[in-house]
Amino acid sequence: MPTTRATTQDRSAVRILLRLWPYVRPVRTRLFTAAFVAIVASCTGLVIPLVLKWMVDGPVAGRDPAGVWLGALYLLLLGIAEALLFGLRRWLVARPLSHVEAEMRAALYRRLQRLPVAFHDRWASGQLLSRATTDLMLLRMFLAFPLTFLLVNGVTIAVGVVIMLLQDWVLGLVVLGPAVPVLWTCVVFERRYAEAARRAQDQVGDLTTVVEESVLGIRIIKGFGRHRSQARAFRELSGTLRGTELHKARLLSVIWGVIVTLPEVAIGAALVLGAVRVADGDLSAGTLVAFLSTALALRWPVDSIGFLLAMSQEAATATERYFEVMDEEPEDPAATADGRAAARTGGGAGLRFEDVRFRYPDAPPGSPPLLDGIDLHIRPGESMALVGATGSGKTTLTALVPRLHEVTSGRITLDGVDITAMSREELRGKVAVAFEEPTLFSAGVGENVLMGAPDGAGEAELDRALAIAQAEFAHALPQGTATRVGEQGLTLSGGQRQRLALARAVVGRPEFLVLDDPLSALDVHTEAAVEAALRQVLADTTALIVAHRPSTVLLADRVALLSGGRIAAVGTHQELLRGNPEYAHLMSGEEAGEREDHR
Incomplete structure (x- = not known):
């Protein structure tokens, strides 16, 4: 096949992913609705720390059992509402995203039928098959989860930070301390992971080609006793792909380590400082509980950044590979x-x-x-x-x-x-x-x-x-x-x-x-x-x-x-x-x- 493996470090993942908009546009209403529902669900979870603050500083401090039970009821209702809203989001996106995937696959098939023979002579069939299967599956997964939750988690983090600063701005600044190194790590990770993701998806296409050729040529392989050499070729390609996937895993482990460790250290520092201030009477126990609960509620949105960025880069690479075929000049349908x-x-x-x-x-x-x-x-x-x-x-x-x-x-x-x-x-x-x-x-x-x-x-x-x-x-x-x-x-x-x-x-x-x-x-x-x-x-x-x-x-x-x-x-x-x-x-x-x- 031709050298289609474009460098990704000078490509914008956002610009590439925006090319999906013509396929997403027909179902945009349900997707936007699902995103709004997910934001409401996530923000509902941030109300729980405020209820805890009220309970600790009110009924618990005042030894009011009725108030404690009322607070527990509020927490239960908030939890149920959050679960139902996330379930509604999932229901909203399931059908339209399967439609988007089907439409993209049909468009790819139509384009393959219209591309000249010279194109098919140049391209390995396994590369085309991987674009029609694995790449489109990655795009559906991206539209179903990372696309929504990059927005949802961003809004959740922003709202949570505002809540923490309103509770106590000193502790808020302590928790925000790791933001700069985390952002720098994300930028470096995005570039390197994009290169590895492109390499892995191309290697999947090469491996698919070998499998397809082995199945279609099974009579030749058996007739000439070449099963060992074919198995060796498969193992070599499979080993290369495994090495690339391990490289991706190492990159993901590094960013996840940074994203998880630094905020945890900051929360620990905030806990120590807050406990000292509560002991000195400068901070109420309820405020400290609400602050720490909010910080802990933001752990998943923050921890998931690396995972979501990885899926987004894989989706950007899949989009790039998909449009490498779609951008090929088809045979002219008619003359003037x-x-x-x-x-x-x-x-x-x-x-x-x-x-x-x-x-x-x-x-x-x-x-x-x-x-x-x-x-x-x-x-x-x-x-x-x-x-x-x-x-x-x-x-x-x-x-x-x-x-x-x-x-x-x-x-x-x-x-x-x-x-x-x-x-x-x-x-x-x-x-x-x-x-x-x-x-x-x-x-x-x-x-x-x-x-x-x-x-x-x-x-x-x-x-x-x-x-x-x-x-x-x-x-x-x-x-x-x-x-x-x-x-x-x-x-x-x-x-x-x-x-x-x-x-x-x-x-x-x-x-x-x-x-x-x-x-x-x-x-x-x-x-x-x-x-x-x-x-x-x-x-x-x-x-x-x-x-x-x-x-x-x-x-x-x-x-x-x-x-x-x-x-x-x-x-x-x-x-x-x-x-x-x-x-x-x-x-x-x-x-x-x-x-x-x-x-």
């Missing part, structure tokens, strides 16, 4: 009408490549383009085979037609219309593709095939496509075409998966068909049957077929030889065999290989 009109002025019918150059976006600066000056015209209703040595760019060239990659320069037209002037939905409705490595989803066979058809296609279209691809085996599966094929379609053979992918390409009767070596996994007998049926389809469409076998080349009307990033020759199979040594060499190698395979 002016672009369409301009595109129709030239080109010609069929599929045409005009001076097309292509270089991958992340290619080193100054490197030669993979495709350079491609000029090729496939006439309407014609099928053309694309032949070239391994690594010559055949697959990349075919990926340019449905705009899985964008041309660096030049243009591609369909029936005289520049493909960049069409919306992708319109373009991909005209062009169907079948890749050399077929991808099937964890769905029924019929669902997989009908993905290539317009909405509303039914059994007739499905049966026709399965017949063309010689994939009637689907009807013999346990639940027929409703049988789920399993993740990646690995419950089927390679040839079966390739035939279903071919059926998916032809089911929608496309105007243009792009096939990337669609018969490579088929045995000779099945290949012959598929070719016979495929000829009928090719008679009614314009097709570009990447071919390696001479038998596949013979499906096409003409052949284009791709060499050195350019179209080196175009002609029929026989013409190129006679007149182009490079083509003859490629075909002779394939023919020899086929003879060996068939022995």
Whole structure:
């Protein structure tokens, strides 16, 4: 994946977290209400010390049992009210925050669907999965607890300090003494913890990638006996993550030690000084009890600062990682009408490549383009085979037609219309593709095939496509075409998966068909049957077929030889065999290989 691990020391956590506002705005009323309820609940707890002061200086000092019982009743009612208010806060935030998380996850999924193939080529799938799961869980937890209680505890501390100063300003200043070192520790902690949190969350993504690859590649791991090396790689990544988490724990323990110890020392000093003043008659016992009770009531708001800051930094990092994906430029959804009109002025019918150059976006600066000056015209209703040595760019060239990659320069037209002037939905409705490595989803066979058809296609279209691809085996599966094929379609053979992918390409009767070596996994007998049926389809469409076998080349009307990033020759199979040594060499190698395979 690309280097997306941005430095956090020069980033404002508040500014990053403010990017969540568009998702939070629809539920802001309930969140603000919940925060207000929590503030009221917290401040209710600060009334308890005042009741204690009244009890000590009044009924207790006056030996009034009725007054003591009345004070106890007040304390009980205040405790119940505080508990009910905090319960109400929890109820207020539960439903809206699950909605926020669901909306953010849906937005991320939609963006992933719209991002170009080049993005998915660069990013490890585990990094994307961790953003859609772990990071969003951290954000929900932040919105549910730290966001509210950073505000609530701040208000509680402020109100509590005012109450203590009003009780006795001398003791209040003693308790406030640690404020400066605590604040300085928080600033240093925030920067260092942000770096560690980012590193840990990226390492979770790396670990997720390893787990996913191990599950998907379990046949390779078992087949080559590589379980020990994979386990070793997992342990190394897991150990690295463990080290980062321990570093986070050490940072948290330091700030927690400072935040807990200094206020406790200050409270102890205030207790000693207050006791001396009570003994001297300068302070009432009730005032000292109320002061210390208020100070102790502020222990949780103060002690929780480190914990809340840690969760906030993790949430800021999760937000940053989430928006790294959301900020990626998606594929443009549609073209302008002016672009369409301009595109129709030239080109010609069929599929045409005009001076097309292509270089991958992340290619080193100054490197030669993979495709350079491609000029090729496939006439309407014609099928053309694309032949070239391994690594010559055949697959990349075919990926340019449905705009899985964008041309660096030049243009591609369909029936005289520049493909960049069409919306992708319109373009991909005209062009169907079948890749050399077929991808099937964890769905029924019929669902997989009908993905290539317009909405509303039914059994007739499905049966026709399965017949063309010689994939009637689907009807013999346990639940027929409703049988789920399993993740990646690995419950089927390679040839079966390739035939279903071919059926998916032809089911929608496309105007243009792009096939990337669609018969490579088929045995000779099945290949012959598929070719016979495929000829009928090719008679009614314009097709570009990447071919390696001479038998596949013979499906096409003409052949284009791709060499050195350019179209080196175009002609029929026989013409190129006679007149182009490079083509003859490629075909002779394939023919020899086929003879060996068939022995």
